[in-house]
Amino acid sequence: MAAAARMTGTAAPRLAATLLLLAAWQGLALSGWLFQDVVPPLQTVLGGLASVLSSRDFYANAAITGAELLVALTAGGIAGVLVGVALGSSRFLSGAFERWVNYLSPTPKIILFPVLIMMFGVGVGSKMAMGSVSCFFPVAISIAAGVRGVDPALLRVGRSFRATRAQTLRKILLPAMAAPLVNGVRLGFGVALIGVLLAETKLSNKGIGFMIMEAYHRFDMPRMYALLILAVAFAATVNLLAGRAASRLGGQHQGTLR
Amino acid sequence: MRFAAPLSGIMVLLALGGLLQFAIQMDFISVYVLPLPSDILASLPRLVAEEGVLGRFATTAGETLAAGLLALLVGLPMGLLLHRSLRMRAAFEPWVAALAAAPLILAYPLFLVLFGRSPATIVVIGFISALPPVVLKTIEGFAATRRVLLNVGRSLRLTPGQEFRKILFPAAIPQIFVGLRLALVFGLINVVGVEFLINLGGLGQLINDLAERYDLPGTWGGILCVVLVSIAFFTVLDGCERWLRRRA
Amino acid sequence: MNALLRVEQVSKHFGTRENGVTAVDRVSFGVAQGEFVSVIGPSGCGKSTLFHMIGGLVAATEGRIDVEGDAIRAPHPAIGMVFQEESCFPWRNVVDNVAFPLELQGMARAERHERARHFIDMVGLHGFERNQPSELSGGMRQRVSIARTLASQPRILLMDEPFAALDEQTRLLLGDKVLQIQQELSQTTLLITHSITEAVQLSDRILVMSFRPGRIKREIVVDLPRPRTSDAVVSPAFGAYVADIWNDLRQEATLGLAAADRRRTSAA
Numbered sequence: 101m102a103a104a105a106r107m108t109g110t111a112a113p114r115l116a117a118t119l120l121l122l123a124a125w126q127g128l129a130l131s132g133w134l135f136q137d138v139v140p141p142l143q144t145v146l147g148g149l150a151s152v153l154s155s156r157d158f159y160a161n162a163a164i165t166g167a168e169l170l171v172a173l174t175a176g177g178i179a180g181v182l183v184g185v186a187l188g189s190s191r192f193l194s195g196a197f198e199r200w201v202n203y204l205s206p207t208p209k210i211i212l213f214p215v216l217i218m219m220f221g222v223g224v225g226s227k228m229a230m231g232s233v234s235c236f237f238p239v240a241i242s243i244a245a246g247v248r249g250v251d252p253a254l255l256r257v258g259r260s261f262r263a264t265r266a267q268t269l270r271k272i273l274l275p276a277m278a279a280p281l282v283n284g285v286r287l288g289f290g291v292a293l294i295g296v297l298l299a300e301t302k303l304s305n306k307g308i309g310f311m312i313m314e315a316y317h318r319f320d321m322p323r324m325y326a327l328l329i330l331a332v333a334f335a336a337t338v339n340l341l342a343g344r345a346a347s348r349l350g351g352q353h354q355g356t357l358r
Numbered sequence: 359m360r361f362a363a364p365l366s367g368i369m370v371l372l373a374l375g376g377l378l379q380f381a382i383q384m385d386f387i388s389v390y391v392l393p394l395p396s397d398i399l400a401s402l403p404r405l406v407a408e409e410g411v412l413g414r415f416a417t418t419a420g421e422t423l424a425a426g427l428l429a430l431l432v433g434l435p436m437g438l439l440l441h442r443s444l445r446m447r448a449a450f451e452p453w454v455a456a457l458a459a460a461p462l463i464l465a466y467p468l469f470l471v472l473f474g475r476s477p478a479t480i481v482v483i484g485f486i487s488a489l490p491p492v493v494l495k496t497i498e499g500f501a502a503t504r505r506v507l508l509n510v511g512r513s514l515r516l517t518p519g520q521e522f523r524k525i526l527f528p529a530a531i532p533q534i535f536v537g538l539r540l541a542l543v544f545g546l547i548n549v550v551g552v553e554f555l556i557n558l559g560g561l562g563q564l565i566n567d568l569a570e571r572y573d574l575p576g577t578w579g580g581i582l583c584v585v586l587v588s589i590a591f592f593t594v595l596d597g598c599e600r601w602l603r604r605r606a
Numbered sequence: 607m608n609a610l611l612r613v614e615q616v617s618k619h620f621g622t623r624e625n626g627v628t629a630v631d632r633v634s635f636g637v638a639q640g641e642f643v644s645v646i647g648p649s650g651c652g653k654s655t656l657f658h659m660i661g662g663l664v665a666a667t668e669g670r671i672d673v674e675g676d677a678i679r680a681p682h683p684a685i686g687m688v689f690q691e692e693s694c695f696p697w698r699n700v701v702d703n704v705a706f707p708l709e710l711q712g713m714a715r716a717e718r719h720e721r722a723r724h725f726i727d728m729v730g731l732h733g734f735e736r737n738q739p740s741e742l743s744g745g746m747r748q749r750v751s752i753a754r755t756l757a758s759q760p761r762i763l764l765m766d767e768p769f770a771a772l773d774e775q776t777r778l779l780l781g782d783k784v785l786q787i788q789q790e791l792s793q794t795t796l797l798i799t800h801s802i803t804e805a806v807q808l809s810d811r812i813l814v815m816s817f818r819p820g821r822i823k824r825e826i827v828v829d830l831p832r833p834r835t836s837d838a839v840v841s842p843a844f845g846a847y848v849a850d851i852w853n854d855l856r857q858e859a860t861l862g863l864a865a866a867d868r869r870r871t872s873a874a
Contacts, residue, residue, distance in 0.1 A: 110449040117450070138471050195363025196370065206543055207588045208551040211562060214569030214577050219391050294461045301467065302555055309464075316467035324468060332460050339459050506691040513661055513687040514707050514758065515680070524706075528697040 140321050148322025149329065158311070165296060165307040168224055172231025172292045177285060180236045184243025184284070198244065205237040209291070210298050217303065227299045227307065234295035238287035246280025247273070279349040286342035293335055393575040401579035409564055409576075411583050418549055418560030419591070421477060425484030425545040429492045430538055432485075437496025437537075451497060458490035463548050466555055480552045480559060487548040488541035495537025499530030535602050539595045546591060550584060561587065609636025610794055611660070611685075611762050616669030618655050629655040631819035632669070637762065640792040644805040645813045648855060648862035652820030653798045654690070657766040660796070661687045673762065686760025690767040694739040694747050694754075700726060701735040703750050707758035725753040728787055745769075745776045749783070756787070763795040769804065778836040781807045785834055802855070803839060806830075806847045814851060817858040818865065824854055 122142060128134060129141040140148075152158050187194045187201070213230055220226040250273060258268045300309025308327060315324035375395045381387050382394050405411050440447045440454075466483055473479040503526055511525045553562025561584050568576040618630040629652035637643045647653050658664040660671055662681040671678045673685065681687075694703050701722050702709075708718035726735055729749040739747050748768050755763065769777045781804055787793060788808075799805050805812045809828050816823040828847060830838055838844050 109445055113446060113449040114453075135472060138468075192363050192366075196367030199364070200367070200371070203589050204585065206547060206592060207585050208547045208554070208562070210551045211554050211565045211581055211584055213554075214565065215392075215574070215581065217569075218574065290459055290461065294463060297461065297464055298551070298555065301464075312464070312467055316470065319471070321471070328465050328468065331464055335459070335461050336456055339456070504691070506689045506693045507695065509663055509689060510687075510693050512663055513681045513685075514710060515683065516710065520710065524710075525695070528695065531697065 137319075138321060140325070144322045145325045145329075148320075148324075148326040152323060152326040152330070161307050161311050164224065165300065165309070168227045168296045168307065169231060169293060171228040172235055172296060173285070173289060175228070176232035176235030176292060177239050177288060179232070180239025180284065180288065181243055181281070183236070184240040185247055187240065188244035188247025194244070201237065201240055201244075205241060209234045209295055210302075213299050213302055216299075222303060224306075227296050227304065230299040231292040231296040235288035235292035238291060239284040242280050242284030242287065243277070246277050246284070249280070250276045279346050282342055282346040282349060286339060286346060289338055289342065290335060293331075297331060390574070393578055397575035398578040398582065401573075401575040402582070405564075405576065405579050405583060409568075409580075411561075411564070414560040414564050415587050416560075418546070418553065418562070418587075421480050421549045421553075421559065422484060422542060422545045424481050425488050425549065426538060426542045428481070428485045429488035429541045429545070433489050433492030433537070433541070434496055434534065436489075437493045438500065440493070441497050441500040447497060451494070454490050454493045457486075458494065462486050463551055466552055470556060475556055475558055477559060479556065480549055483552050484545040484549040488545040491540035491544060492534075492537040495533045495540065496530065499533030499537075500526055502533065503529040532602065535599050539599050542595055543592060546588060550588075608638060610639045610674060611637040611796065612670075612672050613656075613660065614670045614672075616656075616659060616666045616671060618652065618659060618664070619667045628819040630659070630666075631821045633815075633820065633822050634669075635813055635822060635825070637794060637796050640794055641811065642788055642795045642797070642809050643811045643813065644797045644799055644809040645815060646799055646802065646805045646851065646855070647815030647820065648817050648859040649800060650862045650865060651815045651817045651858065653800070653815060654766055656820070657687075657764065657798045660764055661685060684761040685764050686755040686758050686762070688748075688752050688755050688763070688765040688768045690770055692744070692747060692771075693751050696739050698739075699735070700731060700737050700739070700742070700750055703739065704753045704757050706754055722753070722757055725757045726750075728756065728790065729753045730783055745772050745780060748772070749780065752784075752787075756791075756793075761794060763793050765795065766798045767800065768797075770800070777801065777804060778807070778839065782836050784808060789833055802848050802851050806844055806851070807834065807836060807839060812851065814854050815858075817861040823858070826851065 125139065126142050129139045129144075183201070187198050209230065212233060213226065216226045216229045216233070220229045254272050254276065255268065258272045263271065297307070297309040297312075300307035301313045302309075304310045308331060312324060312327045312331075315321075315327060378387070378392065379395045382389055382392060440450055463483060466479070469479045469482055473482060507525055507529060508521070511521050516524065550560075550562040553559040554566050555562070557563050557566045561580075565577060565580040565584065568580050613636070614634050616630060616633050617628065620627045620629055631652075633656065635643070645653055645656065655664065659666045660678065662678045662685070665679070673682055676682070676684075678685075695706070698706070701719055704726055705713075705718040705722035708721055713721070723735060726732060729752055731746060731749055731753070734742065734746065739750065742750070748771075752765075752768065769780050772780070784795075785808060788795060795808075797805070797808060806828055812826045812828060813822050814824045814826065815821065826847070830841075830843060830847075
C-alpha cells in the first residue's frame with residue numbers, strides 16, 4: 101500500500117516531465133526553428149535506434165568494445181584492489197604513496213591516450229590500457245577507505261578468538277569489504293567505459309566509439325543519437341544494479357560525489 | 359619522523375625514475391615506448407617558453423570557471439525548487455544523481471554539430487558535467503538546516519522571505535560551496551578532456567599538438583604540466599573551502 | 607490571580623483517537639507578571655510538547671492558551687523562546703546573533719549593536735562580541751541564545767531545559783546568572799526542566815508533571831528568600847524542597863524508565 105502510494109507520488113511528476121521533454125523535442129524538430137537536422141523528430145530517432153539494433157555491424161562493434169571493457173575492468177580492478185588493500189592496511193605505505201594516488205585520481209585520464217598508443221599500439225591494446233588506468237583509481241581509493249573503515253572492534257573480536265591471519269582476512273575483512281568493493285567497481289566501471297569509448301572516438305577503426313565518430317562524419321544524426329542513447333542506457337543500468345547491490349551489502353551508498 | 363613516510367615515497371618514485379632512465383639507456387625499453395625521464399624534465403622549460411603553457415592554462419581555467427559559474431547560476435535555483443517540494447525532490451533527485459554518473463562527455467560529437475568546433479562546445483560540456491553536484495549539494499544544504507534554527511525563526515515570526523534570506527540560505531552556504539568546488543573539479547576534467555579530443559583551446563590541445571608532432575618527451579612533459587596544474591587548482595579550491603568553513 | 611500567561615485545560619494527542627498517545631492531559635495554570643515558574647517532570651512527560659504549544663509552534667488539541675486574553679494560535683510577540691538544542695546561528699558572530707531580533711525589526715546597525723551589547727553584558731559575555739559561536743563553549747553559546755531572546759524584550763521568557771546539555775557546576779553558575787537577570791528585569795519566566803535543584807534554585811512556584819499522560823500533579827510554592835544565589839543549595843530549607851519534590855517524582859520517573867526500556871526492547 102505505502103509503496104504503491106509512493107510510486108504514484110513520484111511517477112506522476114516524472115511522467116509529466118518526460119512527456120514535456122519529448123513534446124518540446126518533437127515541437128522543436130517539426131517547427132525547424134532551431135538546429136534543423138540536428139534535432140530530428142522522435143520517429144526518426146526511433147528509426148535510427150531500430151536500424152542500429154538490427155544491423156550486424158552494431159553487434160560486432162559492441163563485442164569489441166565489450167571485450168576491451170572486460171579486460172580493462174579485470175586489469176584495472178585487480179591492480180586497484182591490490183594497491184587499495186596495501187594502502188589501507190599499512191599506515192606507512194599510505195603515508196608514502198596515497199597522496200600520489202589522490203593527486204592523479206581527478207586528472208582527466210584521456211590525455212594519457214597518446215602515450216598509451218606508443219606503448220600498446222593503435223589497436224585494441226591502447227583502449228584496454230585507457231580503460232584500465234581509468235578504472236584503477238576509484239577502485240584503489242574505495243578499497244583503501246574500505247579497509248580503513250572496517251570497525252577495529254570487529255578485528256579485536258577476531259583476535260580475542262585467536263583467529264589466524266587467513267581466518268581474519270576471510271571471515272572478517274572480506275565480508276566487511278564487500279560493499280566498498282562493489283561500490284569501487286561501480287565507479288570504476290563508469291570511468292572505464294568513458295575511457296574506452298573516448299579512446300575509440302579519438303583514434304580507432306572499430307568499437308562503439310568509432311561508430312559514433314563515423315555517424316558524426318557522415319552527419320547521420322539519428323544513428324548518432326541511437327548510439328549515444330544505447331551507451332548511456334547501458335552505463336545507467338549497470339550503475340543502478342551495482343548501486344543496489346552495494347546498498348544491499350550494507351555499505352552506505354557512496355555516490356560519485358565526495 | 360612525521361616526514362619519514364612521505365619522504366620515502368618520494369625516494370621510491372625518484373629511484374623508479376632512475377631505474378627507467380637506466381633501462382631505457384641500456385635499450386631494455388625503447389625510447390619510442392617511453393622517453394628518457396631526463397628528456398621529459400628537459401622539455402618542461404621549453405613547454406613554458408615556446409608552447410605558452412601559462413596562457414593555455416588561462417584559457418582552460420577561464421572555460422572551467424565559465425562552466426562552473428553557469429552551473430551555479432542554473433543549479434542553485436534548481437536545487438531550491440527541488441528542496442521546496444518533497445514530491446519533486448523524491449521524483450527528480452535520483453535523475454540528477456543519475457546525470458552525475460552518466461557518460462555525458464561521450465556526447466561531444468553531438469555538441470560539435472550543435473555549436474561547432476568552438477569554445478562554446480567546451481563550456482557547454484563542462485557546464486553539463488558541473489551542474490549535478492551544484493544541484494545535489496544545494497538540496498543537501500537546505501535540507502540539512504537544523505530544525506531548531508527554523509524554530510527560532512518561527513518564534514520570531516519571520517516572513518518566508520526573511521526565513522530564506524536569514525536562515526535557510528546562510529545555513530546552506532557551506533554545502534553550496536562544496537557543490538561549487540565539485541563543479542569546478544568535474545568542469546576542469548571535462549574541459550581538458552574535450553580540448554584534447556577536439557583539438558581546440560588550452561592545455562588539452564597542447565598535448566594533442568605535441569603528440570601529433572611525435573614529440574614524445576614533450577607529450578609526457580605536457581601531461582606532467584596538466585597534472586601539476588590540476589593539483590594546484592584543486593588545492594587552491596580546497597583551501598578556499600576550508601577558509602570559508604572556518605569563517606562560517 | 608491576575609495571570610499574564612494563562613493555560614486552560616490544554617491537551618495534546620498524537621496519532622488517532624484509538625491508537626495514539628496523550629502527551630499532555632488537561633493542564634491548567636497561570637503565570638503572573640514578574641513571576642518565575644518552573645514545570646518539572648520526568649523525560650517523556652510531555653514537557654517539551656507543552657513548551658512548543660505555549661510558543662505557538664504546535665497547536666493544542668484541546669484547551670486554550672492566552673497572553674492577557676489574547677489567544678495563542680501562532681508564535682506570539684509577547685513570548686520569547688529559548689530552545690533546549692544549540693540554537694546560535696553558526697554564521698553570525700555573538701553580537702550579530704544577539705542583535706538578530708532587532709535586525710528583523712529594522713533597527714539601524716549601530717543602535718541594535720548598542721542594545722545587543724547591553725544584553726551580552728547581562729549574560730556575562732562581555733568581550734566576546736566579535737567571536738564566532740564555534741569559538742565558544744556550550745554554556746557560552748546557550749547564554750548567547752538567552753541574550754538573543756532577551757534582546758527581543760519578550761513579556762514572557764519561555765525556556766525549555768536551556769542547560770540540559772551542560773555539566774552540574776556550569777548549570778549552578780548559569781542559574782545564578784538567570785537569577786540576576788530575573789532580579790534586574792523582573793522578567794516573567796516559565797522554565798521547563800527536569801532538574802530538581804535548578805527548579806528549586808530559580809523558581810517562585812514549581813509545577814510537578816506526571817508521566818504519561820502529562821498532568822499537573824502538584825504545585826509547590828518555593829518560599830526561599832530572594833535575592834538568591836547558588837549558595838542556597840546547601841541550606842536545609844533547600845534540601846527539604848528537593849527531597850519533597852523527589853518523593854513525588856520518583857514514582858513518575860520509574861514509570862518513564864520502564865516505558866523507555868519497553869520501547870528499546872520492542873524496537874530491537
